[in-house]
Ligand SMILES: NC(=O)C1=CN([C@@H]2O[C@H](COP(=O)(O)OP(=O)(O)OC[C@H]3O[C@@H](n4cnc5c(N)ncnc54)[C@H](OP(=O)(O)O)[C@@H]3O)[C@@H](O)[C@H]2O)C=CC1
């Protein structure tokens with residue numbers, strides 16, 4: 001259970017979860033708390049502190065100070081602590097999963113997998129960091145015209161300083177550690193602002209790092225509504241880098257902050273192009289896996305979480321000649337999806353908030369009004385929306401372009417691969433896409449033409465495995481994630497040049 005056992009110190013006598021600063025769990029002086037609404041019951045389930053700007057200032061100062069000594073900590077020691085945190089995340093996957101079930105209605109199995117996946121990410125990051133940060137580059141001057149070998153150039157990667165990490169509700173643990181672990185192994189300190197929905201799961205994750213024994217002040221976790229303390233955090237002068245995952249909020253942040261590195265992973269409208277020679281059974285199962293729900297595929301940690309993933313299949317672009325056959329196969333698989341509470345491990349569970357459900361419903365009603373074919377009856381109970389496949393969707397419908405972030409999937413019928421590529425590239429988003437065909441040459445040509453950070457050939461879009469590069473183009477993001485790229489973007493280059501009085505090869 002959340003807030004019990006080793007996690008008991010996270011919660012105060014009034015049942016409000018504390019924030020984490022300088023190695024301690026604390027109550028905010030604001031005396032205010034933020035409710036976390038259980039998406040299934042639509043009732044408050046947890047409460048977290050509404051931290052003040054003064055408390056943010058203090059933990060920022062602590063982060064800046066702690067980072068100086070952390071940067072002097074040997075790489076192997078940094079890695080050792082990360083491995084301890086990884087083991088603790090896996091050891092405590094049950095209470096962490098319990099939080100995810102109650103805060104974001106993540107199906108129980110998917111919730112446990114998020115904790116295990118996060119432990120694996122932290123460990124891989126520790127190993128990768130030791131490797132890539134343990135080597136630099138050595139250059140000599142005479143490789144450039146006009147120079148003798150009088151200069152030796154040594155380069156290495158050094159930390160940026162204080163990293164502000166802001167993960168989203170759908171992976172409040174995994175998309176937090178995907179920022180925290182690279183930051184720490186690179187010698188940075190970390191200030192975490194978790195999503196409100198998912199904050200308690202994130203606090204439990206932070207406690208695993210606390211139990212691992214990281215230095216005081218190096219890691220802090222501030223809670224409160226992003227709309228209230230977000231700007232103060234992102235524009236804080238002590239912050240040296242922001243790693244953000246979420247929606248359009250990221251675009252707004254990128255316009256406000258100053259000259260600091262940004263790592264942004266935002267929304268997506270991942271297109272699934274299906275050609276006439278595609279394996280339609282494979283395509284149908286991937287559309288359901290990627291668009292609606294899917295049991296754990298441990299090798300890929302692929303979950304669908306009711307379409308609440310930026311990498312979910314968001315629009316199917318299928319050749320007219322095979323469209324009827326494909327739609328029937330998808331309908332048959334959708335009919336087998338279980339719908340209900342996350343505690344029962346259903347495939348389709350309530351979406352995260354009532355406002356999210358209302359937004360999805362708006363897209364559905366627009367499609368209905370404009371004549372889309374409803375393959376199932378539209379059904380909603382509270383935040384729970386039954387999976388819905390919309391066929392014969394046209395570009396004048398909102399669902400053709402907007403991201404529902406829920407279990408509603410549009411099908412657009414195309415007459416050429418070029419038409420599919422055009423629709424994909426006309427989107428403001430550019431995160432991932434996928435193409436189903438037996439012709440690998442054609443798949444490569446289509447992949448090269450799709451303006452997205454990643455194209456999956458004959459499989460649904462996915463961020464995992466977490467060591468793969470993961471990036472969004474256009475409004476889908478800035479920079480690249482994936483463990484190696486995240487480590488590198490949380491460092492800067494330091495050059496030291498040894499100047500010799502004469503060319504190095506003058507003796508002998
Ligand atoms: N790329 C991805 O993986 C994700 C994309 N999305 C997209 O975003 C849409 C909205 O989802 P949502 O979770 O509300 O995404 P948001 O972008 O609103 O929230 C993402 C994170 O940013 C925080 N935040 C909110 N406002 C600010 C601010 N002004 N300054 C700093 N941080 C802030 C949020 O905190 P708080 O929760 O307290 O508001 C949360 O931790 C979804 O419908 C989807 O389209 C959503 C989740 C994941």
Ligand SMILES: O=C(O)[C@H](O)COP(=O)(O)O
Nearest residue numbers: 308309310311462463464
């Ligand atoms: O932002 C998201 O929704 C996640 O990055 C998607 O990750 P996944 O493809 O592993 O579900």
